[in-house]
Amino acid sequence: MRIALVGFGAAAIGFIEKMKSSNNEIHVFEKSKDIYSSSISGMRADGKLFVSSEMGGDMFIEMALQKQFVDYFINHTNNQQIETGKSFYNKEYYKQFYESGFQPITSDFYHIGTDQLKEVLYNIYENFKTFKNIHFHFESEIKEIDFSGDKIKLNNTDVFDKAVIAVGRSGHKLINNIIKTYPKLISDNTKVDLGIRYELPDHIVEELNKEMYEFKVKYKTKTGYVVRTFCNNPSGYVVTENYDDFTTVNGHAKIREKSKNTNFAVLTTVKLTEPFNDPVGYGSHIAKLSNLLAGKNKVILQTYDHFKNSRRTKNLYRVIPTLENDKYILGDINLAFPRRIIESIVDFIDNLNKVIPGVANPDNLVYAPEIKFYSNTLNNDTFETLKFIGDCSGATRSIIYATAHGYLVAEKMV
Numbered sequence: 345m346r347i348a349l350v351g352f353g354a355a356a357i358g359f360i361e362k363m364k365s366s367n368n369e370i371h372v373f374e375k376s377k378d379i380y381s382s383s384i385s386g387m388r389a390d391g392k393l394f395v396s397s398e399m400g401g402d403m404f405i406e407m408a409l410q411k412q413f414v415d416y417f418i419n420h421t422n423n424q425q426i427e428t429g430k431s432f433y434n435k436e437y438y439k440q441f442y443e444s445g446f447q448p449i450t451s452d453f454y455h456i457g458t459d460q461l462k463e464v465l466y467n468i469y470e471n472f473k474t475f476k477n478i479h480f481h482f483e484s485e486i487k488e489i490d491f492s493g494d495k496i497k498l499n500n501t502d503v504f505d506k507a508v509i510a511v512g513r514s515g516h517k518l519i520n521n522i523i524k525t526y527p528k529l530i531s532d533n534t535k536v537d538l539g540i541r542y543e544l545p546d547h548i549v550e551e552l553n554k555e556m557y558e559f560k561v562k563y564k565t566k567t568g569y570v571v572r573t574f575c576n577n578p579s580g581y582v583v584t585e586n587y588d589d590f591t592t593v594n595g596h597a598k599i600r601e602k603s604k605n606t607n608f609a610v611l612t613t614v615k616l617t618e619p620f621n622d623p624v625g626y627g628s629h630i631a632k633l634s635n636l637l638a639g640k641n642k643v644i645l646q647t648y649d650h651f652k653n654s655r656r657t658k659n660l661y662r663v664i665p666t667l668e669n670d671k672y673i674l675g676d677i678n679l680a681f682p683r684r685i686i687e688s689i690v691d692f693i694d695n696l697n698k699v700i701p702g703v704a705n706p707d708n709l710v711y712a713p714e715i716k717f718y719s720n721t722l723n724n725d726t727f728e729t730l731k732f733i734g735d736c737s738g739a740t741r742s743i744i745y746a747t748a749h750g751y752l753v754a755e756k757m758v
C-alpha cells in the first residue's frame with residue numbers, strides 16, 4: 345500500500361515507528377525546509393512529557409504505552425539527561441487540595457528541554473531514513489486533498505491508496521479546506537479555553553514548585569464553569585504570542601536564566617451548545633477586544649485586587665512584571681471579558697488562596713487574554729482512506745498523546 349503522511353511531528357513519529365517495518369510504502373510530506381528548520385514540528389519548545397490518564401488529550405491511551413513513548417524519546421537524546429517529577433503523588437498535598445474542592449491531576453513528569461528536543465527529532469529522523477520504505481519530502485506543503493475514485497490525490501498530482509493527516513495545529517488551513525469539502529467529518533467544535541496568565545513571587549508557591557514543578561488542578565466554580573491551571577513556570581517569564589490578527593499572553597521557563605516570579609495560566613473552559621459552532625471566532629473576538637483596549641500587539645496587565653473589583657490599574661506595587669514593559673498596558677480586563685468568566689477566575693483564585701496563602705494577594709499580577717483553541721474533533725471512521733492523527737484530529741493536545749495516537753492508527757492499518 346502507498347500511504348501519504350502529511351506533516352512530520354509527534355503524531356507522525358508514532359505512525360512511522362509502527363509502520364517502518366511493514367510492507368507499506370510511506371511518503372512523508374513536510375512543509376518545513378528540512379529537519380533542522382526552526383518551524384518543524386510542535387516538538388520544539390520545552391519538552392515536558394507527561395504520563396497521565398487525566399490530561400494530554402480526549403482519548404484513552406494505556407499508561408504503559410505512554411511510558412513506552414516517554415522512554416522512546418529519552419532514548420533518542422544524546423546523553424539521556426532529563427528532569428523528572430511526580431504531580432500529586434504526595435498524599436498530603438492531594439488531600440489538602442481535594443478537601444478544598446479541587447480536583448488534583450496526577451501525572452509523572454519528564455522534562456527533556458528545548459535543546460535536547462532538537463537532538464531527539466534529528467536522531468529519530470536519522471533512524472527512520474535507514475528504512476527503505478520511508479521517503480521524506482521536505483518543503484512540500486500540502487494544500488489540497490481529493491478523492492479520485494478509491495484513490496487519494498495530494499495537491500492534484502501524487503496518487504496514494506491512503507492519506508494520513510498529521511499537520512498539528514499549525515496545519516489548520518489544510519484541515520479547514522478538507523472540512524469545507526467534507527463537513528460530515530466534524531463531530532464536535534464547541535469548546536474554547538479563555539482566561540488569564542497569573543504571576544506572583546516564587547516564594548508563595550515555592551514548596552509546590554519544589555514538590556512537583558508543574559501543579560495542575562481543576563475546580564468547579566460557583567458559575568458552573570470548570571477552571572484549571574495550565575503550564576506552570578517556576579522562576580519563569582511571561583511572553584506575548586502574536587497570531588495573524590491578535591495578540592495573547594503565554595509563559596515559559598528557561599534552564600539557566602531565572603526570574604523571581606512564577607507564572608501559570610488560569611483557564612475557563614467555555615462549552616457552548618447548538619446552534620453555536622464558532623469557538624475560534626468567539627475566542628478571537630475577545631482577544632481582539634482586549635488588544636483594542638491595550639493597543640496593537642499589547643496585552644492588558646492588572647493587579648488581582650483591581651481585576652476582582654473592576655477598577656483600572658494605574659500603578660503596580662511589590663510584584664515586578666517579567667513581561668517587557670512595551671508589551672502591556674495597565675488597564676481593566678473587565679472591559680473585555682464576559683462577567684461569567686471573570687467571576688469564575690476570581691472564585692478559582694480565592695479558593696486556591698485557602699490552600700496556598702498569598703495566591704490572592706492584591707498586588708499579584710493578572711495578564712489577559714490567554715486563550716487556548718481546540719481543534720475541531722474529527723470523526724476518523726468517516727473515510728477508510730483518509731485518517732487524522734495527533735492534534736489536528738482534535739483528540740490530542742500533547743507530545744505523548746499525539747505520538748501514541750499515530751502509533752495506534754498505524755497499528756489498526758497494519
Ligand SMILES: Cc1cc2nc3c(=O)[nH]c(=O)nc-3n(C[C@H](O)[C@H](O)[C@H](O)COP(=O)(O)OP(=O)(O)OC[C@H]3O[C@@H](n4cnc5c(N)ncnc54)[C@H](O)[C@@H]3O)c2cc1C
Nearest residue numbers: 351353354355375385386392486512515734735741742743
Ligand atoms: C509553544 C508550545 C509548547 C509546547 N510544549 C509542550 C510540552 O512541553 N509538552 C507537551 O506534551 N506538549 C507541548 N506542546 C504541544 C505539542 O507540541 C503538541 O501537542 C504535539 O506536537 C502535537 O503533535 P502533532 O504531530 O499533532 O503536531 P506537530 O508536532 O505540530 O506536527 C505537525 C507538523 O506538520 C507540519 N505541517 C503543518 N501543515 C502542513 C501542511 N499543510 N503540509 C505539510 N506539512 C505541514 C508542521 O510543519 C509540523 O512539522 C507545545 C505546543 C506549543 C505550541
